[in-house]
Amino acid sequence: xxxxxxxxLLTGIFIALVLIAFxxxxxxxxxxxxxxxxxxxxxxxxxQVAPNVIGVKDNGSHTGLPGQLLIFEYDExxxxxxxxxNLDTEEYLxxxxxxxxxxx
Numbered sequence: 736x737x738x739x740x741x742x743x744l745l746t747g748i749f750i751a752l753v754l755i756a757f758x759x760x761x762x763x764x765x766x767x768x769x770x771x772x773x774x775x776x777x778x779x780x781x782x783q784v785a786p787n788v789i790g791v792k793d794n795g796s797h798t799g800l801p802g803q804l805l806i807f808e809y810d811e812x813x814x815x816x817x818x819x820x821n822l823d824t825e826e827y828l829x830x831x832x833x834x835x836x837x838x839x
Contacts, residue, residue: 780792782804784806787808787809787811788806788807788808788809788819789806789807789809789816790804790805790806790807790822791804791805791807792804792805793805793821800823802823802824802825803821803822803823803824804821804822804824805818805821806818806819806820806821806822807819
């Protein structure tokens, strides 16, 4: 009884696997995703600084100086971002008076 049950179960599993293996795949064409002109990311490595201006956190692998915020501005005519400068976040946070931020 146990052997017959095992044979039926294994045969059913085998048939199911054969059907899955030879099932025709659905053909579909995915349309390209259009990204918006202005991207707002609330966390992570990209932050929106101002309208059409983003900052990318650099961990030092791109410039060799960790702790920088690389500033990019969106050019609507070219439809791309251009590098406009950087901000040393460590210097900005440790010496805010140099940047006109009042301290207590």
